[in-house]
Amino acid sequence: xxxxxxxxxxxxxxxxxxxxxxxxxxxxxxxxxxxxxxxxxxxxxxxxxxxxxxxxxxxxxxxxxxxxxxxxxxxxxxxxxxxxxxxxxxxxxxxxxxxxxxxxxxxxxxxxxxxxxxxxxxxxxxxxxxxxxxxxxxxxxxxxxxxxxxxxxxxxxxxxxxxxxxxxxxxxxxxxxxxxxxxxxxxxxxxxxxxxxxxxxxxxxxxxxxxxxxxxxxxxxxxxxxxxxxxxxxxxxxxxxxxxxxxxxxxxxxxxxxxxxxxxxxxxxxxxxxxxxxxxxxxxxxxxxxxxxxxxxxxxxxxxxxxxxxxxxxxxxxxxxxxxxxxxxxxxxxxxxx
Numbered sequence: 587x588x589x590x591x592x593x594x595x596x597x598x599x600x601x602x603x604x605x606x607x608x609x610x611x612x613x614x615x616x617x618x619x620x621x622x623x624x625x626x627x628x629x630x631x632x633x634x635x636x637x638x639x640x641x642x643x644x645x646x647x648x649x650x651x652x653x654x655x656x657x658x659x660x661x662x663x664x665x666x667x668x669x670x671x672x673x674x675x676x677x678x679x680x681x682x683x684x685x686x687x688x689x690x691x692x693x694x695x696x697x698x699x700x701x702x703x704x705x706x707x708x709x710x711x712x713x714x715x716x717x718x719x720x721x722x723x724x725x726x727x728x729x730x731x732x733x734x735x736x737x738x739x740x741x742x743x744x745x746x747x748x749x750x751x752x753x754x755x756x757x758x759x760x761x762x763x764x765x766x767x768x769x770x771x772x773x774x775x776x777x778x779x780x781x782x783x784x785x786x787x788x789x790x791x792x793x794x795x796x797x798x799x800x801x802x803x804x805x806x807x808x809x810x811x812x813x814x815x816x817x818x819x820x821x822x823x824x825x826x827x828x829x830x831x832x833x834x835x836x837x838x839x840x841x842x843x844x845x846x847x848x849x850x851x852x853x854x855x856x857x858x859x860x861x862x863x864x865x866x867x868x869x870x871x872x873x874x875x876x877x878x879x880x881x882x883x884x885x886x887x888x889x890x891x892x893x894x895x896x897x898x899x900x901x902x903x904x905x906x907x908x909x910x911x912x913x914x915x916x917x918x919x920x921x922x923x924x
Contacts, residue, residue, distance in 0.1 A: 588683045589806050591633035591668070591710040595626035595734070596802040598637035598769030599785035601676065602658075603651040605902065610870070612654040612817055618786050619658040621815055622801050623665045629803050629811075633667040637769030638674025638715065638735030641688045645679065658690065663695040673702045674735040675715045676770055682717050699812065711763070721755035725762075732763040735770045741782060742773050744792040760835065767802065769844065776813065781810065787818035790902070794821045819870070819912070826851075826874075829863070837867040844873045 600618065605611045626820065639656070641647060662669050671692060679686040684702050693700045704711040704723070711727045713720075713734035724734075738760075739751035749771070757780050760766045766780045773796065774784025783802040793799075800815040819840050825848040829836060837843065847856065856874050864872045901914050 590710040590731075591804075591806060592801060593629060593636050593805045594633045595629070595631035595632040595666070596635045596637060596767060596783060596804065597622055597786050597800075598735075598783055599639040599772055601639055601642040601785075601789065601814070603642040603647060604789060607651045607834055608646040609650070612651060613904070614787060615770070616658060617653065617817065618815060619661055621817065622786075623661060625801055625813055626665065626803070629805075631803060632667045634662055635668040635712070635733050635767075636662075636669065636671045637733055637767065638672040639676040639769060639785075640671075640674070641677055644676060644688070647688055653718045655689075656885075659689075659692050659695060659698075659839075663697045666697060669695070669698045670705070670712050670733070671698055671700050672712060672733065672735055672769070673700070673714045675737075678715060684714055684717060707716040716755060719761065724755065725759035728762050730764050731759065732766045734766070734768050735749045736766075736805040737770055738768070738780065741777065742775055742779075742790065742883045743771050744773055746792065746794055762784075764803075767804075767810070772799075783810075783812070786817055788821055789819075791821050791823070791842070794823050825849075829859075833863060833867070837863060837869050837872075839870070841867070841869045843869060844875050846875050846877050849876055 600615055602612065602645055649656070671689070673684060673687045673689070675681070677687045677689055678684055679688065682920070687702060689700075692698050699705070701712045702714050704714075704725065706729065709730040711724075711729045711732045712733065712737075713724055715735045735831070736755060737749065737752075738755065738757050739749050740757070742748050743902070757777060760780060761778070763779060766782065768782050769785070770783040771782045772789065772793065773782065775782045780800070784799045786801075787799045788796065796817060797819055797820060798814055800813050803811045803813065817840060817844065819882065821848070822836060822841055822843045824836060825846045827848055829845050851859075860872050860874055863869065901922075
């Protein structure tokens with residue numbers, strides 16, 4: 587029987603344009619793609635399968651984000667014989683149809699196969715974000731491997747939140763394939779034949795201490811192999827005592843950290859500690875958080891994050907099919923908050 591691939595290198599949910607199109611996130615995407623290609627070459631993977639959500643914002647893409655995206659798409663095109671590219675929900679302009687997406691330009695790359703409709707070939711099904719009654723068709727498919735961008739109930743969206751049952755597709759409908767590999771939920775997790783492979787790298791504090799992100803490699807007929815990206819951004823929450831006792835193991839140049847002030851210190855002392863460790867380890871973020879929000883410290887209240895940063899960061903974490911996150915950001919940015 588024909589095989590779609592010998593060894594496939596798979597990743598998902600990289601989200602170009604995240605964090606308000608931050609240059610640092612784009613640099614992380616570049617570093618990740620370079621790492622992913624090197625890992626794939628080391629395993630002689632000739633095929634790449636991307637499982638959805640290349641871009642983050644549905645409605646618009648900044649010039650800087652688009653340019654970085656094009657460069658990295660070309661790298662993937664040149665590194666693999668075939669790149670099967672699933673459109674995820676964040677890649678689609680509309681929530682309920684797939685006729686317009688933000689990565690249409692990738693279709694012109696010679697080794698790319700854009701999977702914005704069902705692709706069933708050589709005992710493999712590659713499925714884009716489902717709309718309408720698509721799930722009824724998918725549930726009837728009998729293949730060895732299925733790749734998709736599924737929103738299945740009772741799997742975890744992140745370490746803390748489980749997806750409720752919203753009707754439509756569920757894991758029992760996907761019991762036919764030997765393996766079902768999915769993007770969409772960023773936490774790596776498995777249940778029976780279904781694998782959420784985990785996104786490319788942690789994106790926010792919902793991923794605290796969950797660094798099992800990177801890539802999945804699948805050689806036909808063998809077990810999937812997961813590889814973590816050791817140089818990924820890392821999100822950490824710990825106490826000031828833990829920081830003082832073990833800072834050399836808690837901080838590095840890829841760390842975002844929130845430190846709970848469990849020791850009574852002055853504003854000046856807290857600020858000195860923050861600046862010292864931020865400089866010593868070149869950390870990306872080091873926020874000092876009072877154990878109780880109402881608690882005041884000598885010299886004034888400690889606050890190292892603006893209201894705008896807090897609000898936009900929280901809006902950016904929204905994952906919903908019914909709430910237009912981009913519109914909420916536009917509305918907030920249009921409000922005079924001075």
